[in-house]
Amino acid sequence: xxxxxxxxxxxxxLGWYISSKGKTHGxxxxxxxxxxxxxxxxxxxxxxxxxxxxxxxLTSIGQIGVxxxxxxxxxxxxxxxxxxAARKKIISDTNITGGKK
Amino acid sequence: MTKKILIALALGILSGFFxxxxxxxxxxxxxMDIGLCLLLFFVGLDLGxxxxxxxxxxxxxxxxxxVPIGTILGSLTGGLICSLIFKIDIFGALAIASGMSWYxxxxxxxxxxxxxxxxxxxxxNVFREVIAFVAIPFIAKNIGYxxxxxxxxxxxxxxxxxxITKNTNSEVAVISFISGxxxxxxxxxxxxxxxxxxx
Numbered sequence: 043x044x045x046x047x048x049x050x051x052x053x054x055x056l057g058w059y060i061s062s063k064g065k066t067h068g069x070x071x072x073x074x075x076x077x078x079x080x081x082x083x084x085x086x087x088x089x090x091x092x093x094x095x096x097x098x099x100l101t102s103i104g105q106i107g108v109x110x111x112x113x114x115x116x117x118x119x120x121x122x123x124x125x126x127a128a129r130k131k132i133i134s135d136t137n138i139t140g141g142k143k
Numbered sequence: 144m145t146k147k148i149l150i151a152l153a154l155g156i157l158s159g160f161f162x163x164x165x166x167x168x169x170x171x172x173x174x175m176d177i178g179l180c181l182l183l184f185f186v187g188l189d190l191g192x193x194x195x196x197x198x199x200x201x202x203x204x205x206x207x208x209x210v211p212i213g214t215i216l217g218s219l220t221g222g223l224i225c226s227l228i229f230k231i232d233i234f235g236a237l238a239i240a241s242g243m244s245w246y247x248x249x250x251x252x253x254x255x256x257x258x259x260x261x262x263x264x265x266x267x268n269v270f271r272e273v274i275a276f277v278a279i280p281f282i283a284k285n286i287g288y289x290x291x292x293x294x295x296x297x298x299x300x301x302x303x304x305x306x307i308t309k310n311t312n313s314e315v316a317v318i319s320f321i322s323g324x325x326x327x328x329x330x331x332x333x334x335x336x337x338x339x340x341x342x
Contacts, residue, residue, distance in 0.1 A: 047324055050301055053180050054320065057187020066188060075309075078185050082305050083151045085178045086276060088171050089302075090155015095168045099269060100160070102262045110263050113225050114270035117240045118278075120224070121217030121293035122286065128209040129289050138203065138314055140288035 148277055175302075182305040186316060193313040207318050211325040214293045215333070218243050234340040235260045241333035242268040243296035243326055244275065244303075252334045256341050272298055276306060283310040292319045297330055299323035 060066055093099055102110075133139060159167075222240025226233045235253070239260060242249025246268035254261030275295030282291045288311040295303035300323020308316040 047300070047327070049180070050183055051320075053183045054187040054190070057184040057189075058191040059187075061188040061191025062194075063191075066192075071188070071192060074185050074188055078182060078189075078305060078309060081178050081182050081185070082309065083147065085175060085182065085302070085305075086148055086151040087155040088174050088178065089273075089276075090152040090157075091159035091163055091167065092155075092171050092175075093269065093273075094156040094159020094161075095163060095165070095171075098262075099266060102266050106259070106263050106266065109229055110266035111270050112228065113221075113236075113239055113263065113267035114274055116224050116228075117218045117221030117243075117267075118271050118274055118294050118296075119217075120221035121214040121243075121296060122282065122290045124217035124220070125210055125213035125290050125293040126286060128213045129287065132206050132209055133203065133289070135203065137312065138288065138318070140283055140311060140315075 148280075152273065152276070179301060179305075183301075186305055186308050189308060190313050190316060197317075203318075207321065208325075210289050210292050210318060211322045211329070214243070214296050214322070214326060215329055217293060218296065219333075231260070232257075232341055234337045238334050238337035238341065239264040239267055241330060241337055242271075243330055244268050244272045245297045245327060245330045246272070248330060249334050252338055256338055260341075271295070272302070275303055279303070279306050280310050283307075288312070288315045289318065291315070292322050297323060297326045300327060 061071075129139060218240045219237055222236040222238075223233065225231075225240070226236030229236075235257060238253050239249065242264050246265050249268055250261045250265035253264045272295060275291075275298065278294055279291045282294055291307050291311060292299045292303075292315070295307075298304075299307060299319040304316065304319055304323065307319045311319075
């Protein structure tokens with residue numbers, strides 16, 4: 043895992059360095075958002091393919107799918123609620139909170 | 144955005160189930176790694192073009208830790224609630240909740256103790272990743288930017304990062320990466336601890 047974190051950090055830092063030094067073509071920077079969208083949807087599609095081909099997921103959905111879905115919904119919702127409550131008290135910078143107070 | 148994500152995901156699942164030959168599965172991991180690295184590079188380009196990011200984050204200081212801490216406490220509370228709903232072993236439920244979207248690791252650690260709870264851990268963390276992907280645009284628009292990190296938890300440093308960057312801003316992208324690293328480390332510590340207490 044440490045290697046993976048280093049790899050991701052290295053790639054982020056490389057992009058950041060190239061861009062901060064102004065070594066990117068203006069046209070490329072204009073297209074960054076569109077390129078990100080295309081790759082992102084490709085990634086989500088591949089994630090779907092993996093789910094569709096994974097027998098372990100497909101066979102277990104029938105048996106314990108509802109329980110797993112409830113677990114996912116409750117844990118994600120409670121995490122959102124805790125972060126929401128904490129940032130309401132602690133962080134007031136609307137640039138970080140997305141305009142929410 | 145949410146509709147497009149759902150369509151891309153549904154098309155992927157359907158083609159994975161009906162169209163793709165089995166041999167494709169082995170290559171999807173590599174494809175995802177390449178796509179992810181490309182995305183992270185472009186996220187880096189975005190970050191580099193914003194000169195004020197680190198100045199803004201310096202002002203926040205240790206307060207950004209509320210994101211990973213809140214996410215962990217929220218997940219564990221969710222696990223406690225689920226143990227009451229389904230009447231399952233409390234430490235088993237906490238171990239499942241501690242997976243925080245890292246489905247491979249949590250399932251691998253839990254399965255030797257209980258294959259049923261291991262499968263629930265696997266599936267629930269897959270679902271949490273999918274839910275986060277679909278919900279991030281809605282959360283960013285209606286609840287707040289930092290809460291997008293809480294939804295996906297550990298995936299905030301890799302697969303979830305491009306989605307968070309696209310729907311929030313550069314400052315939140317940096318907080319997302321830092322939080323994702325802390326949350327991933329927390330998974331490696333919390334899951335084995337709770338598995339150790341399972342009966």
